[in-house]
Amino acid sequence: MTIATPGEAAPANSPKMKKLRYQQAIGLAIEDEMKRDPRVFAMGQDLTSLGGQFGLSRGLIDAFTENRVRDTGVVETFMVGSACGAALGGAVPVVDITFSDFMFIAGDEIFNKLAKWRFMHGGHPNELPVTVIAGTGVLGGSGAEHNSSLEAHLLHNPGLKVVVPSTPADVKGLLKSSIRDPDPVIFMPNKGLFFSRGEVPVDEDFTIPLGQAAVLRAGSDATIITYSGSVPVALEAAGRLADEGIDTEVIDLRTIVPLDWDTVFSSVEKTGRAMVVHEAVTTGGVGAEIAARLHARLFDRLEAPVSRVCGKDTHIPQNAYLEKYCLPSADDIVVGIGEMIRRPARR
Amino acid sequence: MSTTSDQVEAGGEAGTSAATHELSAELLAEMFHKMLLARGVEDLFAKWASDNTFQGWWHPGRGQEGCAVGLMAALAPEDQIMWYHRGANWPIARGMDLELIIADLLGRTNGSTHGKGGGAPHWVDLDLGLMGSGGTLGTAHVLGGGLALAKQVLGRPGIAVSGFGDGTAQRGTFHETLLQAAAWKLPLLYFCENNGWSVGTSFTSSSPTATIAERAAAYGIPGERVDGQDAAAVFQAVRRARDHIVAGRGPAMVEAVTYRIGGHYFGDVGNYRPENELDHYRDPIDVLEARIDPATAQQLRERAEDDLARASKAALEGPIPGPDLIFHNLYAE
Numbered sequence: 001m002t003i004a005t006p007g008e009a010a011p012a013n014s015p016k017m018k019k020l021r022y023q024q025a026i027g028l029a030i031e032d033e034m035k036r037d038p039r040v041f042a043m044g045q046d047l048t049s050l051g052g053q054f055g056l057s058r059g060l061i062d063a064f065t066e067n068r069v070r071d072t073g074v075v076e077t078f079m080v081g082s083a084c085g086a087a088l089g090g091a092v093p094v095v096d097i098t099f100s101d102f103m104f105i106a107g108d109e110i111f112n113k114l115a116k117w118r119f120m121h122g123g124h125p126n127e128l129p130v131t132v133i134a135g136t137g138v139l140g141g142s143g144a145e146h147n148s149s150l151e152a153h154l155l156h157n158p159g160l161k162v163v164v165p166s167t168p169a170d171v172k173g174l175l176k177s178s179i180r181d182p183d184p185v186i187f188m189p190n191k192g193l194f195f196s197r198g199e200v201p202v203d204e205d206f207t208i209p210l211g212q213a214a215v216l217r218a219g220s221d222a223t224i225i226t227y228s229g230s231v232p233v234a235l236e237a238a239g240r241l242a243d244e245g246i247d248t249e250v251i252d253l254r255t256i257v258p259l260d261w262d263t264v265f266s267s268v269e270k271t272g273r274a275m276v277v278h279e280a281v282t283t284g285g286v287g288a289e290i291a292a293r294l295h296a297r298l299f300d301r302l303e304a305p306v307s308r309v310c311g312k313d314t315h316i317p318q319n320a321y322l323e324k325y326c327l328p329s330a331d332d333i334v335v336g337i338g339e340m341i342r343r344p345a346r347r
Numbered sequence: 348m349s350t351t352s353d354q355v356e357a358g359g360e361a362g363t364s365a366a367t368h369e370l371s372a373e374l375l376a377e378m379f380h381k382m383l384l385a386r387g388v389e390d391l392f393a394k395w396a397s398d399n400t401f402q403g404w405w406h407p408g409r410g411q412e413g414c415a416v417g418l419m420a421a422l423a424p425e426d427q428i429m430w431y432h433r434g435a436n437w438p439i440a441r442g443m444d445l446e447l448i449i450a451d452l453l454g455r456t457n458g459s460t461h462g463k464g465g466g467a468p469h470w471v472d473l474d475l476g477l478m479g480s481g482g483t484l485g486t487a488h489v490l491g492g493g494l495a496l497a498k499q500v501l502g503r504p505g506i507a508v509s510g511f512g513d514g515t516a517q518r519g520t521f522h523e524t525l526l527q528a529a530a531w532k533l534p535l536l537y538f539c540e541n542n543g544w545s546v547g548t549s550f551t552s553s554s555p556t557a558t559i560a561e562r563a564a565a566y567g568i569p570g571e572r573v574d575g576q577d578a579a580a581v582f583q584a585v586r587r588a589r590d591h592i593v594a595g596r597g598p599a600m601v602e603a604v605t606y607r608i609g610g611h612y613f614g615d616v617g618n619y620r621p622e623n624e625l626d627h628y629r630d631p632i633d634v635l636e637a638r639i640d641p642a643t644a645q646q647l648r649e650r651a652e653d654d655l656a657r658a659s660k661a662a663l664e665g666p667i668p669g670p671d672l673i674f675h676n677l678y679a680e
């Protein structure tokens with residue numbers, strides 16, 4: 001169990017830390033790994049002209065040639081499929097498909113090729129190092145086909161790893177680990193966090209292992225299990241609950257596959273209450289899997305059923321005024337935890 | 348369908364050269380041997396699909412052997428290949444161990460995929476550049492494009508081959524890959540086996556163009572149509588295309604016109620096919636045999652029979668995998 005993200009280990013403003021936007025940490029991690037390993041290359045739309053749709057990689061082209069930073073056409077199927085083929089050919093591709101909704105355009109390439117290729121071929125090759133950057137979360141006003149949170153689709157398809165960072169330091173440490181990882185990784189930065197800022201270690205060897213959750217706040221009354229864009233919402237709620245005398249533990253999963261079950265189980269064993277919070281729709285979401293496993297494993301310990309405060313079972317409307325009605329709020333969390341605490345003791 | 352070699356000039360660019368490469372007696376003999384092995388495997392699986400030794404879907408490649416044999420003879424060891432589901436012609440023509448090929452088909456652990464590839468098969472031999480095959484059509488376009496991309500990024504020699512049929516030439520992956528590969532001048536060969544049928548839909552009834560090769564012009568790359576029943580002609584066309592590609596001029600396409608004389612899968616009686624369709628069919632074995640002296644041909648027939656008997660016996664001796672296998676190779680081990 002990690003109590004704090006490594007990014008918080010060094011004091012703010014130390015020479016080993018740099019204050020960066022979440023989005024900038026993406027470009028920094030790619031640049032680091034391209035310098036470290038000549039097999040690493042990046043491709044995506046507008047990488048050299050705009051630094052990608054989100055400015056993720058601005059400046060990359062200045063450091064490398066166009067052989068290793070490639071502008072593609074509007075060819076998501078080719079982008080992901082050729083990344084799979086390039087990895088088979090010995091390269092280490094990082095491909096930016098911008099919005100995770102576009103995973104469906106490259107659905108065969110993600111869900112069949114990246115996930116199944118080694119399984120189908122008896123582990124030949126053993127490694128398939130592909131990183132697909134697919135932005136999740138809500139970016140004001142970009143509508144139903146640019147705002148889905150689709151990590152549960154990936155969880156449901158063995159063979160992929162899924163990374164969902166919430167801070168700039170985690171973006172850097174986890175993206176570097178993703179690029180170095182021998183398996184295909186769908187790296188899902190949250191668009192709603194792009195402009196958040198935080199201290200990021202400048203050390204080129206700074207990485208965060210995949211599969212290691214962060215306990216952002218220790219508590220004894222209830223556990224909030226969350227990730228990605230819901231982390232700041234959960235922390236805000238935890239602060240308000242503390243004012244009411246309710247002591248919540250907040251776990252940032254950081255990766256959905258692998259999922260740090262040890263940290264989740266040991267926390268809920270301690271608190272006896274669990275709530276899952278995520279932006280993705282409630283039904284069939286990551287929270288459903290977590291709730292099922294908690295109920296199976298800790299049924300006798302639970303003081304209340306595991307609850308879910310997650311995205312509403314609908315799509316994000318194009319009208320930005322309506323977005324907030326779709327997403328979990330700190331109010332929902334505060335009310336939900338309060339109900340769990342007040343529930344009569346079990347027999 | 349035309350069975351002559353037609354070069355389609357790319358818009359504003361020269362097509363592939365008209366050069367003729369040497370095809371030695373040794374290479375012709377090797378090609379003939381591989382063609383006999385491929386036909387022998389066709390015969391074996393027709394039998395094994397009938398008596399249930401083989402549990403799966405056999406998509407016969409019978410009659411199309413000249414395409415893969417001509418193609419592989421023209422490739423270099425450093426070339427890498429993505430292909431598709433029909434027959435066992437491709438791995439056999441590339442020289443993959445016959446026991447592995449048959450064991451894969453039979454779902455035995457002594458196959459290249461250790462028992463994962465039975466039925467509609469997945470073969471793999473990374474040292475030979477046989478990188479695998481996907482179960483969804485169009486895989487070979489994008490993944491083959493990726494192999495070519497890796498060669499360009501890493502500065503490695505050789506070309507990548509995307510193998511597909513006329514049906515799969517309809518997939519969007521065909522377009523996206525060629526568009527990007529041509530823009531980046533990737534070392535990619537599109538090799539189409541046009542056998543006239545996409546399951547039960549004929550090429551002539553479904554294609555807006557008379558040939559696949561002429562579609563190359565849309566991407567500014569050369570496309571050549573060649574008689575796929577003549578392995579020697581296929582060899583020449585692929586060599587010309589490969590010369591173009593390794594010169595750094597970008598992708599090229601070869602369309603080998605052939606026949607699917609069997610069904611889409613074994614058991615498909617093909618009652619949708621016109622009666623006189625095979626009137627002009629020439630067996631690729633006969634076409635190649637005419638280029639080889641009779642004594643050598645006879646020796647090669649005996650050798651192929653021995654090879655097939657030995658490989659099928661060894662393959663059948665391999666065990667069927669146990670349940671543990673289903674959790675293997677999901678992630679790196």
